[in-house]
Amino acid sequence: MAAAEETAFGRTHVEEKKKIPRRYWATTAEQKDGEGKNGALQKEDSTKKIREAWWKKKLEKKKKKKAKKSVLEKKDPFPGQAPIPVERVKKFVRGDVDKVTSGVQGKLKKILKRSQAVSTLAQEQAARHDLLLPEDAGFLEGDEDEDTCTIAQDDIADAVDITSGAKYFNLNLSQFGPYRLDYSRAGRHLLLGGRRGHVSCIEWQSKALISEINVMEAVNDVKWLHNEAMFAVAQKKWLYVYDSKGVELHCIRKFNDVLRMEFLPYHFLLATASSSGFLQYLDVSVGKEVTAIGTKMGRLGVMTQNPHNAVIHLGHPNGTVSLWSPNQKEALVKMLCHRGAVRSLTVDKTGMYMVTSGLDRKLKVYDLRAFKPLQSYFLPAGAACLSLSQRGLLCASMGDVVQVYRDVWGTSVKKPYMAHRVRGAVAGLAFCPFEDVLGVGHAEGFTSMIVPGAGEANFDGMALNPYASLRQRQEWEVKTLLEKVQPDLIGLDPSMLGTVDRATWQQKHQERVQALGFDPLAHEKFKPRRRKKGRSSSGAVEKRKRKVAHEDQRDVIRHTVAANLSKEQERKKRSKAKLKAGVERCALKRFQK
Amino acid sequence: MAKMAKPRKAKRTKSAAKKLSKRAAVVSAMEEEEEEELTLGDENIISASEDEGASDDERKHIKLLEAISCLGGKKRKKLTERSEASTQVSEFSVNAEGEGEKVKLSDLLGKMEKTPKNLNKTKKQLKDLEKKSDTLELPLSRQEKEKIQREVAYVKTSTEVSRWESVVTQNRNAEQLVFPLIQEPSGPKRIEQVVSGWKAQTPLEQEIFSLLHCNLQPTHDPVLTPVEEASLKAMSLEEAKIRRAELQKARALQSYYEAKAKRERKIKSKKYHKVQSKAKRKEFLKKFEDLCKTDPQAALEEFKKMELLRMEERMSLKHQNSGKWAKSKVIMGKYDLVARKAMQEQLEMNKDLTQKLVVPSEDEEQEQEEPKALPDFVNDPEPVGDPANPWMRGQLSAEALGPEVSHEVERPTEQFPERKEEEEEEEPENEEEALLREFEQKRRLRQSEDKGFEPVVSEEQEDPVDEAENREAEEELSEKGEKDDEDGLAEFKNLFNRLVEPVILETGEEQGDEGLEEGLVRIHSLDDTELLANDHEASLVEPVPSDTSNMEASACPPSKNSKKVKVIDPSEVLTKQAKVIKVPHAPMMVEDEEDLDEQTTIIKEAFAGDDVVSDFLKDKRKLEEDSMPKVVDLTLPGWGEWGGVGLKPSRFKRRKFRIKPAPLPPRKDQKLPAVIISEKRNAALAAHQVCQLPFPFTKPEQFERTICSPVGNTWNTHNVMRKLTAPKVVTQMGAIIEPIAKDDFIKDKNPSKPQPNLQLTKDSSLAKTAPPGHKRRKK
Structure with missing residues (x-):
């Protein structure tokens, strides 16, 4: 049954003439059987049919695009839309694109391309509709020798x-x-x-x-x-x-x-x-x-x-x-x-x-x-x-x-x-x-x-x-x-609103500090806790301060050491690779064992 | 270095191999259940044999001795020897016959002789297994096993999921998603699409459905029902033509008869009608009698009809003097003879009608007889079902004639109603006239056939290719030469083609000419477009703004116009300056170098007090200085610098503790001496600005580019604005949005086995064949 339906749906617009028209009685008997067996499945079938039809439609579209037109078919002497004069298009140009899209990849590229396509479309359409402003300004023209x-x-x-x-x-x-x-x-x-x-x-x-x-x-x-x-x-x-x-x-x-x-x-x-x-x-x-x-x-x-x-x-x-x-x-x-x-x-x-x-x-x-x-x-x-x-x-x-x-x-x-x-x-x-x-x-x-x-x-x-x-x-x-x-x-450049605020971080931060009244990112100095039982003697406090200071210092050192190490390793690797390459290049290497 | 590395590598490889083998074992356990069973069985067997093998050394020795002793003499029957005490003692164990012999694994396969190939193979495998004296590996720990299982499962699922990737990315990148994703194709639907989910429920619907089914009425593509098709097949062309002629004649007769009857009915003379009715009655009776003799069946029918009439008469009170008219006549009857007569006539009529053999009344008779003159089907109403098919109109058994013939038939039927009306209006004519008209009509029909076909055929023959095909087909037909009519048709077609071809050619030429003409105006390069722009301007200036004027404009040189519109030509102005300028009011002069001195002197005189320029410059300098970042001096006096007058910290110290700030970027008005541009940032505007780049953008220019084109309808045409503001997701009201179905979007339904799994199985096989020594050494 499904197969029969498929063929029925597969019929294209063009083919219809040539084919022998299918008759419903060819399928009725089977259909009856199907109805008798599973009425519940009907709905599924219908959705399936729709899906199949959808798929086929897609494929057909592709095919149509590919299909060559016959030679004798009447051709449009002016294919596509009417060209617009460049000058008129220039009137509606918004921004420069080529600078931006070079060397961009992935999702970003897609976004940029799309936005560009849309803006060019808008530009083109605007230029096209410029035709609707046909009034011309007047002017005064004197006779010869007349000002x-x-x-x-x-x-x-x-x-x-x-x-x-x-x-x-x-x-x-x-x-x-x-x-x-x-x-x-x-x-x-x-x-x-x-x-x-x-x-x-x-x-x-x-x-x-x-x-x-x-x-x-x-x-x-x-x-x-x-x-x-x-x-x-x-x-x-x-x-x-x-x-x-x-x-x-x-x-x-x-x-x-x-x-x-x-x-x-x-x-x-x-x-x-x-x-x-x-x-x-x-x-x-x-x-x-x-x-x-x-x-x-x-x-x-x-x-x-x-x-x-x-x-x-x-x-x-x-x-x-x-x-x-x-x-x-x-x-x-x-x-x-x-x-x-x-x-x-x-x-x-x-x-x-x-x-x-x-x-x-x-x-x-x-x-x-x-x-x-x-x-x-x-x-x-x-x-x-x-x-x-x-x-x-x-x-x-x-x-x-x-x-x-x-x-x-x-x-x-x-x-x-x-x-x-x-x-x-x-x-x-x-x-x-x-x-x-x-x-x-x-x-x-x-x-x-x-x-x-x-x-x-x-x-x-x-x-x-x-x-x-x-x-x-x-x-x-x-x-x-x-x-x-x-x-x-209001400002000198009205298009400033469309620009990203490129002020330096410091400036922004200053504004923030001004607004808040304090610096949220300021480094806090270590204040040792006051301890009792004579443990907060100046010597002890100093010791504690030292400890914290040492710890901070160590952190810094650790970071630097790690960074240095990684750097060194990388350097070694590179030198090794170089060496290897050098050895391979050596002509006598094949005799070594 | 290299030498040192080698063994380590080897070790690593070994361990890797082991791991792999383990994994492989697990994988294989997962993948191939049968194999697993088999291998498990093998393991058991091996272990059993090994246990036995260790204890039997003595027995072997004895057997060997026996064998040696037997070597010299004849083969004696081996005596069963009881060597083991247990067999004797045990009550429970049963002794097998060949107990002493070692059981080979391959012996177990004795029953599988039906498949000799496999048997050999498995025998070999088993032998190999036997040779292996290696201990079995420990089964993997649960955690490790699960880990490997997870890995495999991950690979499987990831491959499964990765098939969705394209769909997901496509949907993500889509500008607009319309849900539900799969939409029903727009446009008219086929009946079965609509009906498929629907079932006839009410009795009326069911009845209609059953009717349709029993008539085999097509629900879609309703060109012909099978019954009709069969009927079409049953008739040939000739027959059809004859039938058509018959029909035509019948219709003509009918109309003629109708006219006649109408005329007769309109005659007011009663006498005439009486005579007529009498004559008719007589004729009828005569006919009836004849019928009784010739065709008793028909006579019987006739009789039945009369009987029916009689019954009706008996039932009604029509002629029984009970009506209004009759009552009045009864009153009048006493004095009026005519009235009495009429009354009597009535009663007589009643009698006649109620008698067994009745003669129908005048009107009724006419009604009855009218249809008789024609076959019944002529007067039947046309079925509404299919207007396209003329054969459906008469219930004839006709044959398919092809589209042309069917059209032929269509024409006269179309003409009929008109004619009928005409005839109704016209005065009755005699037979000759009718015949004449009939002939004329036939002639007209033929003409219409000749002329009227052109459009029909031209529709069918759109392109020359088809024509050629047709011609071939026609040739074939003519070769066959089956029927005259067909040949005639072919001839006609040929003729027509000959007629049509030049027309097509002409039109083609015309088109070509048009194309050429238009080609001249076509625009190919930028210059051309500019030209076009000029044309446009010109056309704007011209009183007739139209597209056709473009061509004319392009013919004339366009450069004139464009230059005229432009700014004043200096040379022209200069020449004009040479002439006397008649400016009526205060004239104006352009500043010249020579005049400068005069001007400056005048200005100096006028503004001697205030020097504007120097003031401005001073202001600017001051501003610049204020805006410059200041050097911070943090020097403090140290030893030897505290006391005394004129003591300063040392130069070295001052240099050390002076903090120089980074220089500011150059001022905007650096090169504009007469301008001061404020360097302050617009903090108010910054609140409205985007201060962080949104995700995919890496440069501010990119983001700015995307937001620079306006969206609103003030700056865009309506369509563009709608496109720009189109929602990302559109849902259909009331539609159920189901999750994406796999079948719809992933096309290949039976994908090949995922690659990593295959690799793993390979590994497992490798592990099986790996030499035994490896692992032991490692352990």
Whole structure:
């Protein structure tokens, strides 16, 4: 019976046609017998069958692989997957493998190989799906003999479609003085803070005013928090938090005389720089101050963040730029950038380049990986405000003129890409994320400029979606809160978390000692027990001490002797082997008896 | 040295040999029971003989003397001599006849003469044993024996277990294990797989099963039941064709008759119907009478039917004036003659029906007669069982015709229902028209045969190899020339093949062309891929982003585009600089060497008070100095250095007690004069870092490499993320996870005997044959 079943199962897909179809009556009689005899065995049989089938399937798979295809079979002209361009794959490269896997064996090799295979797969897939980001950045192209910087904003607005043209507009707000501004991370909302207390939230694309208040105090800086529901305003004395309707939520008295603010979105930290020289971090998610660092560098009026590693850059009157993390009370890096005071600085999206401008009327581009200057430009007027767009366009303001430069770090630029004159002295500059728009806050209000090629054309809907619905925004808030990064992880190299702590044992040990308050591994000195009946006389105690000391010494000696012996033996063995080899090599050895 | 070593070695070898022999003895004891028995027996025998041998010296001597005395004379019969006192005295011991002679071991084998070869061998062995005067070794102590046993057992089990190694390692290395390990193959299952564990329990099920069994209904692969197959075998092609024609005709007739009947039924004239019924009755009676004469059997059946009708009539009150209509007629009957007549007619009808010889009523008659015009099977409903087999439709005994013929038959049957409907709708036609239509249909059928076969055959003939085979087969068939039909079929096939071949060739050419065209676009090298990338970019720029545009893009030179996108060309910029720059607002200048002096002077003027650079450098130097490890001076003043002014410990002493710390690694900002980089370690981050390498890793780089690629869906595509986060072990809900069965994973079911055991047996044999002197000397 079993044999019959086997043959039945052994039939392959292909063979089925050729064979004479088996009939159940060929087996029914036997089957009946089988049923009659052992009904209990049926289940076992079935499992056995399944197992056999499983085995056969395996074997068949192997066979199929081996089987040659017939010559006349239609061949796939493009076998396998479509090739991906190398450049695109390079974009997603993670780590170097070849160094690691050389000279490794066994289990480790397997693990490494597997991880490598997976990462290459991930890389490849990511490159493949890069196709789904088809949007291209715009650019401005002048006619022959025409400089792009001579093209006026009005002309651009006329030339482009209506919706894009509507992105060039002026807000005439002459009453409340020079304006600071901030775009929300998705780029939908604009926050304006006038020096004389005027604060307003605008959905700038539809130009819908969400709220407008006057805080009746000097406003130093305004900043959106993690979403459009809240923003922080650095006022004359304290730091305030308002919601988008303009209702005051918090007055944070710990943060006083704040001049500039930066919000670190992944850490939910609001970093503030005050006129008293304090750099403070506020955890927005729990409302607690994380650290307050006294920089001892005087008034901190220039500040920016490195979006790559969440390090705060501060510009100082003595021409230095210092880099700060909340984990260290001293600056991570201090660099001397200008002869005069630093007026403004900005860091690009990738965290590779920093652009600074100083009172010495210079504009310098630094490579933040090597802390070396790349380019140095001389601006006749000197740049008061700087800002870098997502695509790496630099805008600099000189008085009431805003200039946009393209590719400042690549080659030395001779002329601006675009230029525009606004009505008043510029106080704040910001590129709108995911839009080709530059917002300029000045003494006479606010100007929104069209800068083709400024914004990232392909946004990641999972990370920042400009078109998110209310529900999506809510979901996003919860998700980002769950994925909040601890301030501990802020450092110059954000990939440090993925490295093994290679600090020396001593350093680790020191930390341990500091934490414990004592040294757990310190060698304890022998203290002889106090004995009675006159046995603890100084002589006896000394004797006992000697004994212990001798014992310790003996241990050491024993160890050394053993080590020496083994060494000697090994040496002898080696010499013997040598000798033997020498004897064997001797030609007369065969005559010896 | 060498000479000295030799004897020692020999000793060692001896002892080793002894040990081995001991072990071998034990092993052999374990392994071969029979042998053991035999050897034990030998030992006993030997010991017995030895005991005897020691005491018999005197007797031997006497015997020798006797033999000498006998030498001279004739052979006398030996007198039995009683030499031993014991034999006489003892009441219990029995004297054997040849008591005086020494019993040889081989004598014991006297009964085993049936196997002479073995006998000789064993005799020889026994003789050898006898020669051995060596004392037996002491049996091994229990501990030693057990030790050896354990060793052997260990070897055995280790070999047994080691066979699992590959399975275990495979499972350990597997990325994912799905339990239960052996999964049922997915997809549709055969019936017997499903049914095997299941038994018909309810009476209904049992009934169905018994039915299936008695009909030999196949449970799987249900193409034909054996009955059907037999019926198929019973009919030839010709017969089948005739039968088909018959069927066709019958069906046509039926439809025609149906139409006619329908038309007639729709005629409203009562008179007509009366006349008709009368005529029918008469005809029927006539027929019946004829039947009675010719075929009494059929007549009897007919009669029975009539009888049945009569019975029904008698049972019912249909024509007995008890219905509603009849009652109304009774009331009306007084005044209305027609009503009375109708009533009477009814009663008459009743009479007629209840009479012994009855004539069926008009409607019933029609119903009865309709089927008569046709064979019964024509109207039978089609069995649902197998739609693929047309022969299953009529309950004919038909012969297998091969797939083609079966299809032939299928067509008309498919067409039938349509036709029926048509005819129902149409007005009745005369016979001629019907015949005409019939012919037309036949013609159509033939056409369909010619045309409609192509797809069917083309399905069968996929590749030319098969074609060739077919042709061969056809040739053979034609050679045989058994039947015209078959030949015709073969011809048709040939024709078809001729038709199909060019089509295949054409398609092949087309394919080839396509391949060539596509081959031009194929990418072989890195450069090509770059090209492709350029193409891609170009296509992005172009308004029509499509894959087909790739080809066109590749035709035009791609280098233009890629260079355009790149950074500003300095030469171009320079040339432009030569022209007048129309920057409307404040212009910008690149810093030049010449300007430096001016600038420095300006700066110097501006910041005369504070020297920023020197301050910074000072700061840096201070920091460096602070961070430098300090030298610890442990010198204490000694003799001659305690008192007085200006006395210092000696230079030698100071040098001796000054502890220099190890120099720190070079600062990161060593080569950056304008930068101070903090050397402090980030202790906060260290708390989150991995500080000890996990097991298989030997270098931190290796571990870092494995954790450097991100896992989450923010950085990966969905599929990759799922693969990365796939669980190591997956269990099926509700499935029993049984331990791995040996049969499933270890293929060779009868492995060869483990190697070490064989070696041991060899050793034991060696020990047996070893010279006796060895051990004694050792002892």
